[in-house]
Amino acid sequence: YSGKTGNQLLGEHIRKLTVKDRKSVPVVCQEETSVYDAICTMFLEDVGTLFVVKEGGVLVGVVSRKDLLKSSMGNQDLQSIPVGIVMSRMPNIITCSPDDTLLSAASKLISSQVDALPVVKEREGGDDGPEVIGRITKTTVTKAFVELGEGATV
Numbered sequence: 167y168s169g170k171t172g173n174q175l176l177g178e179h180i181r182k183l184t185v186k187d188r189k190s191v192p193v194v195c196q197e198e199t200s201v202y203d204a205i206c207t208m209f210l211e212d213v214g215t216l217f218v219v220k221e222g223g224v225l226v227g228v229v230s231r232k233d234l235l236k237s238s239m240g241n242q243d244l245q246s247i248p249v250g251i252v253m254s255r256m257p258n259i260i261t262c263s264p265d266d267t268l269l270s271a272a273s274k275l276i277s278s279q280v281d282a283l284p285v286v287k288e289r290e291g292g293d294d295g296p297e298v299i300g301r302i303t304k305t306t307v308t309k310a311f312v313e314l315g316e317g318a319t320v
């Protein structure tokens with residue numbers, strides 16, 4: 167018997183959860199994608215954040231629901247506004263790596279006050295920026311929380 171309290175064991179369990187094991191599939195668009203098409207993609211894919219990529223899946227930005235709402239105000243032609251002018255752009259994007267803990271990703275979601283983080287992998291020989299390989303959202307973290315709470319064995 168280890169003599170550890172339930173809380174210590176739960177903490178150890180939580181710190182073992184990794185981004186790699188929990189990430190979901192990234193939903194992406196291009197800078198040239200219209201605001202109109204980005205909104206359609208959000209509905210079709212049932213996500214609140216799109217990652218904006220160029221060739222090779224290289225991360226260039228992030229576009230959120232509110233970015234698209236903002237650009238939709240004022241009756242502009244949404245088909246003619248590219249996502250590139252309303253998105254948040256690299257290098258100001260908060261990302262995480264597959265080997266990070268889910269706890270550290272959750273901590274970034276809170277401290278940066280955003281809903282989603284792209285999971286990225288540095289590309290070999292490329293000083294072009296990292297490649298998007300997944301997505302961590304507040305839902306990812308909530309799911310893990312529910313599983314921990316429901317699981318009898320912690």
Ligand code: ADP
Nearest residue numbers: 228230231232233254258259260280281282283
């Ligand atoms: P919403 O805007 O729908 O409330 P967020 O809170 O995630 O969604 O986004 C708030 C702002 O932060 C938006 O302008 C968005 O472009 C930006 N943003 C979202 N995710 C990130 C991220 N991972 N890194 C940097 N900026 C982000």
